[in-house]
Amino acid sequence: MSPASSVAALRAAFGPALLRDRVTCGDTVVWVDASRSRDILAWLKDTPGQEFNYLTDVTAVDYRDPERPLEVVYQLRSLARRTDLRLKIPLDKSAPLEVDSVVDLWKGADWLEREVFDMFGVRFRGHPDLRRILMWDTYAEGHPLRKDFPLRGHFTRAEQTRQALAANPEAHYSIEELSIAEAFDELPEDVRQRLAKGERGYVK
């Protein structure tokens, strides 16, 4: 079954949640509504005849035109049918950037969604461990792959150096890791409470 029939089946099953579809450079792309994205991805994964069981990639695109919505991109593949489908979720930048996580469908989405969160600031609802992955947890300049992020960063070189020197070299363990070690007992009370609430992140 070709990707085009998947698009037709999607339109039949989800109707208006399928915003539009297009074939570009031989790849089939569908745009779907953010509120239904998880249902659609689960449907594509499990419905017989679709079986997009392999999540090739998760990424996002921020366009140069600031009016244009940011898009979260899922590259799906059906290993059995040797077919690819690209699914895009447009997110309006005036509202909080949030989509549903698919980690429970594909474990491979874990780090990929963390990277999108790190680089674009998109929050994935239901992700079990959403923290920065390539940048460090205390990185304060923003999300580097957004177009409003200058190539050399928001801070001056002097400020970046100052922050690097002021960083506490002991604070290399996350709260989660400290909770395992005996150092947990030596943590300040407020940090232990943050930990008890399930909060993640580095000890400031």
Add this chain to the structure above:
Amino acid sequence: MTPRTLEMALSTPSLDREGRPISIPLGVAGRGDPEDEFGAEPMLINIGPQHPATHGVLRLVVELEGETVVRCIPHIGYLHSGFEKLGEYRHYNQIIPLTDRTDYLSPMANNVCLALGAEKLMGIEITERCTVLRVIACEMSRIISHIVWLGTTGIDLGAYTPFLWTFYERERIYNLQEAWTGARLTTSLTRVGGMMADVPDGFEAGLREFCRTFPKSLDEVDTLFTRNGIWCGRTQGVGALSAAEAINYSLSGPMLRASGVDYDVRKDRPYLGYDSYDFDVPIGEHGDIYDRYRVRLEEMYQSTRILEQALDRLAKLKGAPINVDDPRVILPPKSRAMSDMEAMIFHFKQVMEGVPAPAGEAYMGIENPKGELGTYFVSDGTAKPVRWRIRPPSFINLACLPRLCEGALLSDVIAINASVDIVMGEIDR
């Protein structure tokens, strides 16, 4: 699953028949006994980022119970260079040097992937000789990458001799790469629509000689490893992953195939005419380190086969053009640019303005040594991409490391990490 014909009593099984992790209490630390002071207390160990067995700047925080790993938390990003951001400020051809530095053990294959992605976006059909040259570049990269993997993994498990033998072979193929591209790492071999250079004189003879003798050296490594008691004991049944899980974790390349999933981009989504070459794709069965080793070893033999066929085709295409005949995409020869007005204008336009791509987007995945390397371009019609995304195979393969390490012994963590075949330049980008 068929039982192995070769099984060693030395094995330290980490998974039982149902796939649940087995904890093996060793030493004084008895397990789960609240009376036992040592056993009740989990231990936290930090490995890396500056540790030779982490193959770069990977940091693992490992929670131990006795000697058994309860949890493994990887930390990455120490080598983050913002390549994808830099790419948004460069012309398509100017991105090629950046790809050298991602997976630095197979720079030529990365160059090919980027060029193919840009060509798919622009709708360029490359010449036949260029196709064959790119196949040679990809397969040479596969041998280079796998042979480094084999040597260093041997070292991680205490085998020093194979490392010397594999690095001797690596030196021979690196010399060929150097003769072609002028560099050992920063190859920048491809251009959008063609190649930086054709192969030099003597290259084909050299590569033929390599293809003739290399399998013999591989046989020697095979003799040292495949039936070696220590090697089997350290690798069989360790870090095993089932086929369903491997797919769920989005693994690719030898990691996926070792788990028994028959998927190779070269066969299933053919590019560069790979469907016209005669080669086999090795598939594992148990999904453990041993099968990953067997898959990678066999892939090197198969790459040699492909190289020989490609050399035959190259000889038939002697003198054929390597670049597309399109002055908007390919720079004119320097001599013409200096003497011919029109050629000079094209030269100037390309260097100053770059090659504009039509608005649209394209994803191109190729089978890199580590797995499926993808290039995803989004263009708004200008000469610089709006978004250049690398689908990094070792990043995605590494993401399942915590799962692989669950219930393994601490010393197995090193073996499992080695078996994933990671390159931090690509993971952190």
